[in-house]
Amino acid sequence: MSVEMQDIQLIFMMPEILVAVMAMALLLLSAWTHKGGSGVVHWMTAMTIIAVILVIRVGEGSGSTFGGQFVTDAVSRYMKVLICLGMVLPIIMSRDYIRTHDMDGGEYHVVAMFAMLGGMIMASSGGFVILYLGLELMSLSFYVLAAWRRDSGLSGEAGLKYFVLGSVASGLLLYGISMIYGAVGATGFKEVAAFLATPDGHGSQLAALGVVLILVGMGFKVAAAPFHMWAPDVYQGAPTPVTAFMSVMPKIAAFAALFRILFDVFAPVHAQWGPMVQLLAILSMGVGAFAGLVQTNLKRLLAYSSIGHVGYILIGLVANTPEGMQGVMVYLTIYLFMTVGVFGIMVAFDRQGLGEEISDYQGAAHKQPLMAFVMAMFMFSMAGIPPLAGFVGKLSIFMAAVKAGMVPLAVAGVLFSAVSAFYYLKVVKVMYFDPPVGESKMFFSGGGLLVVTLSFILICVWGVLPGDLMAWTESSVKAWH
Amino acid sequence: MLSLVTFLPLFGALVIAVGVHNRPALARWAALVVSGVTFLLSLLLLEGFDPGSHAFQFLEESPWLPGYGLYYRMGIDGISLPFVLLTTFLTPVCILSSWESVQKYVKEYMVAFLALETFVVGVFCALDFILFYILWEAMLIPMFLIIGVWGGPNRIYAAMKFFLYTLVGSVLMLVAVLAMGIKAGTFSIPALMDHPFSLVFQIWVFLGLFASFSVKVPMWPVHTWLPDAHVEAPTAGSVILAGILLKMGAYGFLRFSIPMLPDATRVFVPLIFGLSLVAIVYTALVALMQKDLKKLIAYSSVSHMGFVTIGLFTLNEQGVEGGILQMINHGIVAGALFLLVGVVYDRLHTREIARFGGLVHRMPVYALIFMVFTMASVGLPGTNGFVGEFLILLGAYLASKGVAVVATTGVVLGAAYMLWMYKRVVFGEIHDGVSTLLDVSKRELILFVPLLILVFWIGFYPKPFLEMFHVSVQHLLQQASVVKVGAMVVK
Numbered sequence: 001m002s003v004e005m006q007d008i009q010l011i012f013m014m015p016e017i018l019v020a021v022m023a024m025a026l027l028l029l030s031a032w033t034h035k036g037g038s039g040v041v042h043w044m045t046a047m048t049i050i051a052v053i054l055v056i057r058v059g060e061g062s063g064s065t066f067g068g069q070f071v072t073d074a075v076s077r078y079m080k081v082l083i084c085l086g087m088v089l090p091i092i093m094s095r096d097y098i099r100t101h102d103m104d105g106g107e108y109h110v111v112a113m114f115a116m117l118g119g120m121i122m123a124s125s126g127g128f129v130i131l132y133l134g135l136e137l138m139s140l141s142f143y144v145l146a147a148w149r150r151d152s153g154l155s156g157e158a159g160l161k162y163f164v165l166g167s168v169a170s171g172l173l174l175y176g177i178s179m180i181y182g183a184v185g186a187t188g189f190k191e192v193a194a195f196l197a198t199p200d201g202h203g204s205q206l207a208a209l210g211v212v213l214i215l216v217g218m219g220f221k222v223a224a225a226p227f228h229m230w231a232p233d234v235y236q237g238a239p240t241p242v243t244a245f246m247s248v249m250p251k252i253a254a255f256a257a258l259f260r261i262l263f264d265v266f267a268p269v270h271a272q273w274g275p276m277v278q279l280l281a282i283l284s285m286g287v288g289a290f291a292g293l294v295q296t297n298l299k300r301l302l303a304y305s306s307i308g309h310v311g312y313i314l315i316g317l318v319a320n321t322p323e324g325m326q327g328v329m330v331y332l333t334i335y336l337f338m339t340v341g342v343f344g345i346m347v348a349f350d351r352q353g354l355g356e357e358i359s360d361y362q363g364a365a366h367k368q369p370l371m372a373f374v375m376a377m378f379m380f381s382m383a384g385i386p387p388l389a390g391f392v393g394k395l396s397i398f399m400a401a402v403k404a405g406m407v408p409l410a411v412a413g414v415l416f417s418a419v420s421a422f423y424y425l426k427v428v429k430v431m432y433f434d435p436p437v438g439e440s441k442m443f444f445s446g447g448g449l450l451v452v453t454l455s456f457i458l459i460c461v462w463g464v465l466p467g468d469l470m471a472w473t474e475s476s477v478k479a480w481h
Numbered sequence: 482m483l484s485l486v487t488f489l490p491l492f493g494a495l496v497i498a499v500g501v502h503n504r505p506a507l508a509r510w511a512a513l514v515v516s517g518v519t520f521l522l523s524l525l526l527l528e529g530f531d532p533g534s535h536a537f538q539f540l541e542e543s544p545w546l547p548g549y550g551l552y553y554r555m556g557i558d559g560i561s562l563p564f565v566l567l568t569t570f571l572t573p574v575c576i577l578s579s580w581e582s583v584q585k586y587v588k589e590y591m592v593a594f595l596a597l598e599t600f601v602v603g604v605f606c607a608l609d610f611i612l613f614y615i616l617w618e619a620m621l622i623p624m625f626l627i628i629g630v631w632g633g634p635n636r637i638y639a640a641m642k643f644f645l646y647t648l649v650g651s652v653l654m655l656v657a658v659l660a661m662g663i664k665a666g667t668f669s670i671p672a673l674m675d676h677p678f679s680l681v682f683q684i685w686v687f688l689g690l691f692a693s694f695s696v697k698v699p700m701w702p703v704h705t706w707l708p709d710a711h712v713e714a715p716t717a718g719s720v721i722l723a724g725i726l727l728k729m730g731a732y733g734f735l736r737f738s739i740p741m742l743p744d745a746t747r748v749f750v751p752l753i754f755g756l757s758l759v760a761i762v763y764t765a766l767v768a769l770m771q772k773d774l775k776k777l778i779a780y781s782s783v784s785h786m787g788f789v790t791i792g793l794f795t796l797n798e799q800g801v802e803g804g805i806l807q808m809i810n811h812g813i814v815a816g817a818l819f820l821l822v823g824v825v826y827d828r829l830h831t832r833e834i835a836r837f838g839g840l841v842h843r844m845p846v847y848a849l850i851f852m853v854f855t856m857a858s859v860g861l862p863g864t865n866g867f868v869g870e871f872l873i874l875l876g877a878y879l880a881s882k883g884v885a886v887v888a889t890t891g892v893v894l895g896a897a898y899m900l901w902m903y904k905r906v907v908f909g910e911i912h913d914g915v916s917t918l919l920d921v922s923k924r925e926l927i928l929f930v931p932l933l934i935l936v937f938w939i940g941f942y943p944k945p946f947l948e949m950f951h952v953s954v955q956h957l958l959q960q961a962s963v964v965k966v967g968a969m970v971v972k
Contacts, residue, residue: 365630369589380622385648386615395611395655399549402659410659414652421648425625425641433629433637467546474548 009065012072015056015080016120022048023113030106041106042095045113049088056080062479064126068190071126071260074479078329078472079123079256082336086249087116089340089455092447094241097347101239103148112245115141119253128177128187128214131257135173135221138253139166142246146238158237165230166220173217179210189265196268211266215276218261221254224280224314225287228307232291235303240350243299244343247306248336255313255328262317263325263480270320278318278409284311285416292423298346298358301423302339305382308420309335315406315413316397322477323400329473331393334381334462338390341455342378344448345371351443358427363436371442372431374456379428381459383421389462396470482529483539483555486522486569487602490515494595497588505587509580512591516573516598523569523602530562532949535956537608537671545612550667554608559953560735560805561605563946564728567812568605570931571724572598575717578820578928582716582827583631590631593623594717601725605732610658610668617693617729618651624718624726632713639706639713646706650696657689661741674740674960683745690738691749697730698790700753701760704783711779712832716823719775723782724816728808731789735805739793740960746794753794754884760787761891769898774822774832777902778815781858784891785811791888792873796961800876801954802947807869809946810857810939814866817854817932821847824925825906828918834902839911844920848907850929855903857936859896865939 030041062073118138125131147159183206184195195201223231235243288308295301316328349355365372381390401410493515501508537556545553600620607613629640662668665676696703711719768780792804841848857864878885
């Protein structure tokens with residue numbers, strides 16, 4: 001692989017550069033100002049990310065730089081917007097939370113931005129090395145974020161667990177990459193794809209082993225069963241806004257990378273990865289549906305729910321069609337807003353130390369009818385009941401599956417979704433059917449209220465009129481090749 | 482016009498949800514006015530409807546997700562019109578019936594009912610399969626809350642069971658719908674009716690749809706959610722459940738299974754006859770042994786719906802028309818019976834049959850009304866139940882004599898449990914607690930009068946009702962007799 005010196009077009013990585021520069025600038029700013037400056041850092045972070053979203057939106061066409069190591073196109077831009085949203089929305093709503101829990105150094109925001117940067121690089125990676133770099137930057141930042149709550153032992157435990165298991169996953173991924181390198185002699189996506197397309201590459205067992213290990217590593221990152229063990233503990237222990245980042249952003253980044261890896265690089269060996277991803281999908285849906293049934297902690301419940309959602313999203317990958325890809329994008333978008341909305345409500349409860357156990361919501365419909373209604377709609381949406389957006393996500397995924405002739409997988413998917421409906425209903429039941437106990441008040445910060453309201457409106461509107469969402473994802477997918 | 486009828490209640494629900502605070506009386510009146518206006522508007526539909534044509538009328542179409550081939554399509558024919566009317570008619574009745582019995586969260590209750598009305602009317606009007614599915618499932622949310630929030634002591638179990646049973650069936654239907662739509666390249670219901678599918682494909686899809694519709698009807702052995710849901714739901718909830726929601730399943734058979742999958746339908750007729758006969762006889766026997774009034778009527782509903790499914794799948798004119806008419810009848814009669822139970826429940830706060838007795842001495846008007854509906858349920862000539870059952874049995878006789886014979890025993894058993902129940906509740910010694918009861922109030926009387934009129938109207942002169950769907954049924958039977966598989970070979 002030869003990198004020609006003139007092949008450096010920084011314009012393609014404008015958003016990433018902006019994030020990196022601003023993250024370092026804010027680090028300096030927070031070092032020089034006293035704690036009072038953290039408000040500035042907070043809002044500047046939010047504004048930076050919004051600016052980055054605008055910069056991403058300006059970009060058009062597709063291109064690659066650094067010898068094909070860094071790629072940008074409509075799909076990666078779409079996923080980057082999601083990554084930014086997945087970061088900025090929890091940031092906006094976490095202002096109150098981080099103050100209450102003494103996480104209020106500016107570093108919190110800076111580390112979050114680095115995580116986002118890592119995710120964006122993953123979404124744009126054009127080679128396995130840069131993919132690994134992005135992934136590690138993101139993961140390391142998340143290990144730190146998960147352990148950020150110094151007033152909670154669970155948080156430290158979460159960070160450690162995440163670190164140990166995440167490192168194993170990264171190791172496996174790296175091992176897989178080295179296998180691929182051994183077989184191909186290059187790590188660029190183009191070179192690997194070209195090799196795999198030859199009869200040699202087709203039969204290469206070394207490369208096949210690499211494919212498996214890379215899938216395992218990525219499976220860890222998206223918390224697909226059977227590589228999901230870390231998720232419930234980490235979700236539960238991590239500070240609530242961080243859980244909100246964690247349950248959304250790495251998944252978007254990983255799926256953006258998986259698009260390229262599976263649909264482009266490993267396309268010639270579809271027969272090998274197809275059944276594996278299918279197995280991951282079925283196991284994830286199953287674990288998500290059945291393990292969620294017995295949870296009493298809302299964060300753990302959401303962890304299993306997210307494992308289930310990953311299962312549905314993986315169906316879109318198995319479909320291996322443009323519709324499947326669009327389904328993944330639609331589902332991730334909707335999943336992002338549902339999740340952020342639910343966590344927004346949990347954060348608003350946190351001032352009283354409540355909100356993490358399902359029983360904290362007992363009788364909420366009597367005490368906070370509006371909030372309970374919004375929460376119930378999020379739950380119905382997650383269960384995929386129309387006319388809410390969650391249904392649109394499931395519809396696009398299952399439609400892609402049926403179109404690709406995978407009816408049994410679709411049947412398994414809908415049945416698991418019916419099982420998981422039980423625990424979403426359980427939350428609704430606790431809020432609506434159980435008598436209220438004790439006093440509880442919600443403290444919505446302005447930002448939190450904004451995020452929850454926005455998510456709620458989008459979930460309702462997209463459930464009925466998903467036209468613009470569909471049009472945008474469709475045009476991105478069409479520009480894929 | 483159709484969209485107006487469909488979405489007016491939802492709009493009203495939103496207005497009530499946002500605009501009314503801490504004023505239950507206002508919420509009640511607003512809901513009553515909205516549902517009343519909706520009913521009047523739906524009568525305009527009847528006025529403008531041409532029963533001489535089998536085509537879908539009041540068509541509306543606009544793109545929804547053209548990329549996926551999804552459109553917002555609405556329209557009604559002679560088969561859907563009666564159900565639209567039944568829904569818009571029963572909703573104000575339900576709201577009126579909960580005037581006093583619902584005292585907590587009145588506003589939310591009314592909002593839920595109006596939202597429910599929109600979804601149900603939408604189900605009967607939808608001409609796009611995905612739109613149909615969305616409304617079909619959306620209906621679960623308000624019904625779940627109605628049972629769970631305003632229901633009886635065991636309401637949580639009943640609400641969960643109701644939701645999950647229905648959901649499992651529905652999601653299988655979703656896959657079937659997707660498979661059909663993708664195979665045919667459109668989700669338009671009229672287009673799907675004409676699309677030839679292979680026999681194997683039809684059979685699979687039929688099973689998918691059957692999973693959903695049979696739970697909703699409900700057919701034996703997936704009927705067990707119904708007694709729980711009925712017993713625990715508030716009175717109006719039971720009325721809506723029995724009166725309308727059960728009809729959605731049978732409507733699904735009529736609208737989708739029979740015309741779209743005629744070959745598979747013919748394959749499955751024996752199975753459906755078998756299940757229906759078990760439902761008729763077995764649930765009638767179960768009903769005989771019930772101690773709870775509502776449960777008894779719930780089981781009788783299952784038994785009656787067994788007649789309906791037999792009627793629909795005789796695939797001859799008498800049977801299908803009888804089936805549709807019987808659905809309307811059952812909507813009226815079972816609805817009225819639940820209202821009657823509600824009347825005594827509001828006074829005595831029990832539904833146990835043994836706690837009643839001698840009601841006739843204290844509540845003569847009530848006893849009279851109760852008798853009329855009991856007779857209608859039994860199928861006494863002169864009431865609507867007779868016409869429906871007679872047509873169904875006639876159709877069943879033409880289709881298969883054995884089925885007709887077994888089904889007739891269901892009529893006998895039906896008479897047995899209804900009359901025995903009536904005797905225990907209304908006649909006999911005056912039971913403690915019954916002695917102080919007041920007869921039906923004016924408000925309650927207003928509820929029953931239109932229902933009574935319908936009972937006798939259909940009983941003595943069913944022609945206008947039958948004419949409403951006669952042409953459409955003929956068209957349906959024509960579609961059902963098509964051999965789609967053969968058509969494919971020719972192509």
